[in-house]
Amino acid sequence: MIKIILIAGLFLAGSAHAYELERAKANMAQDLMFCMTYYAYWGKLDKSEGIDTSKMFDNAKWALNLAQVYEPEIKKLDAISELAVNEINKVTKEEGSTRLVLTYAESCKAMLEHPTDRFKYWQDKK
Secondary structure, three states, X not given: OHHHHXXXXXXXXXXXXXXXXXXXXXXXXXXXXXXXHHHHHXXXXXXXXXXXXXXHHHHHHHHHHHHHHHOOOHHHHHHHHHHHHHHHHHHHHHHOHHHHHHHHHHHHHHHHHOHHHHHHHHHHOO
């Protein structure tokens, strides 16, 4: 009887760990898609003002590529992107584009430079 309880406990502990890993991947993909949208927003704004857009669009592409590592299903990424667009449009309308910089600039820069650090954050979060 004790063996059955021990095996069941190990099985449940392993499945909880798998759930947390999937949750961390989902959170990471969401963060990266918000960063992709943030960089795409600034890239379009820069383009309309005649400013070089290569860095912004390169960052957007890099964020998308990283997001695909954590969430390979494109339909899910599309849904997250739609949420990000809605949120960024809402923030811009209600609080201005400066709020976007305050909200996303540093965190997105850090995430693209050190994605494993951010993923570790999500893995450790309880």
